Amino acid sequence: MPSLPDSRGHFAEYGGRYVAETLMPALFELEKAYKQARRDPEFRRELERYSREYVGRPTPLHFAAHLTERLGGAKIYLKREDLCHTGAHKVNNTLGQALLAVRMGKTRITAETGAGQHGVASATMAAFFRRECEVFMGSLDVERQSLNVFRMKLLGAKVTAVDSGSRSLKDALNEALRDWIATVRNTYYLIGTAAGPHPYPMIVRDFQSVIGREARRQILKAEGRVPDVLVACVNGGSNAIGLFYPFIRDANVRMVGVEAGGLGLNTGSHAATLNAGTVGVLHGNKTYLLQDELGQIRETHSIAAGLDYPGVGPELAWLKDTGRAEYTAVTDAEALEALKVLSETEGIIPALESSHAVAHAIKLAPTMGKDQVMIVNLSGRGDKDMQTVARAFGVTL
């Protein structure tokens, strides 16, 4: 298997650098800085030290004995990214990129955010490394995720509500790109998922791959072999590619990405890009998108604000075409039910995003043998979602 992306940032037909000329030199600069950093033992040492002492890595690989018993099939392990500082895997990437921003001498860090998890993780690292921080967030998400808005402000970030378009994640990304076009000389744009123009999909994948590297080591220790299947939720796809990537050469390990089925794939109200999308170009990369027949981007829906984006990272698109990864979707209702089940069986309240992965695991495990092994990426914790979940269950807080 060739090493991807190629020198032009392509994963076969996907990826690339589809941006306005103003940003092209900045992308070259970033790629150069990243390649130097990656080879620099000092950079790697720093990343490793902060990962351990600040983020709390390695995160546990928890054998979910009660859930396994209840489902009566494959042994289920949970990769506990929810235990990372700030409550989700997002910080693996923001730590790495913030270190890069410092190294590049950028004084200001910007980010887009949907649910607010990436915004919080960016604001956290900006505070830690004493950088100015501005987070762009769709005004609809600002209303839905007021708790995370408050957290970001507490961390010293400026939160800018974006009123254009569908007022959610894709519009936040548009605005972050517009800001970057104007501020590119002093600003590091810290993208939150394994998408966007090259080299971002590669950088985010590399920083998130710590999830899969740890999980692989941990499962070898626990079971003496690689797992039969990996399950992760997918939207932009950073937690999925982070888990999958170190297993790509383990040909017998199935990789299953679970997308946001919203109200159901047949309703049109979903964010299941790889299940129901077509190829196009948005936000700097060619990939699968949810769009109409004229190439205008469609609005999406998911109960999980962090899965509410109409695109997906180019490497996951490539893994779909090659058949190396498979993709399915679960509905809002199934994700909610999974959140309840995991809370009751394991005493772990997952984020609504991660609940999508759990929901599929609940379907898949009983179809597998008791000697088979599954790893589910528990990408974040559910604290941020309690208002949404209470509302869905008809509870007034």
Next chain:
Amino acid sequence: MANSGRIAAKFRELGARDEAALIPYIVAGDPDLETTGRLVIELEHRGADLIELGVPFSDPMADGPANQRAAARGLSSGASLHAILSMVKELRSRTEIPIVLFGYYNPIFHYGCERLCADAARAGIDGLLVVDLPPEEAAELRKPARENGLDLIYLLAPTTPLDRAQRIARSASGFLYYVSVTGVTGARAELASDLEEHVRRIKDVAALPVGVGFGISTPEQAARVAAFADAVIVGSALSLMIESNLRSPELVTAVGAMVGAMKDAMRAVRRCGEAEAAR
């Protein structure tokens, strides 16, 4: 190859008169395609030398608020690429003004690069400018554009190093579009202080005419830029003028008057420099 050279011919003609081109940008379908057609004719009468027709896209990443709203109006009036080309085809019985489609890549990619170039040439389009398609990604559009006689126009930015500008200039045709500000489209109170120097450096390494756009909104600014650039591109100011006349029967004449004032100011300025730009 029916349209081949309409842009080059226009720059040659202007060059002979030592005059800079005025290029208005209007979003097709803002507020409807019928009005866009009337605007093209009116703007030509008022002194426009070339028209940039914006193809509306749901996610215009390089545009400021004025052009974002214009694109939203264009989308809601149904200005698809297909409808825009039909409109231009009809216009061609009434005007020979060079017309460039200006837009984002996704609608073009969906239409199909080869099919779009063939249909656009047949409709009487002269060039394409795709904001989010730098030369590195343009392979699938470059060949059909050339085969159909369409100029592929590229952006250069203040952040573009000179050696890169030179490389881009070599693969471009028609003219080069220099983005006058490090930022998105939209009116600015002040032009960049080093704008003239930037444009001169590009002209030193490029054989094509150099147009300047992004942020130019007044006749005074247009005149100042016309003194050293080969073309002045005005967009957001016109989108705002359309917006403030949406319910007015005077919309077309109001936008025309603005363009007329700009061209008058440009003609009044003494051009310092080489008239050979358009070879």
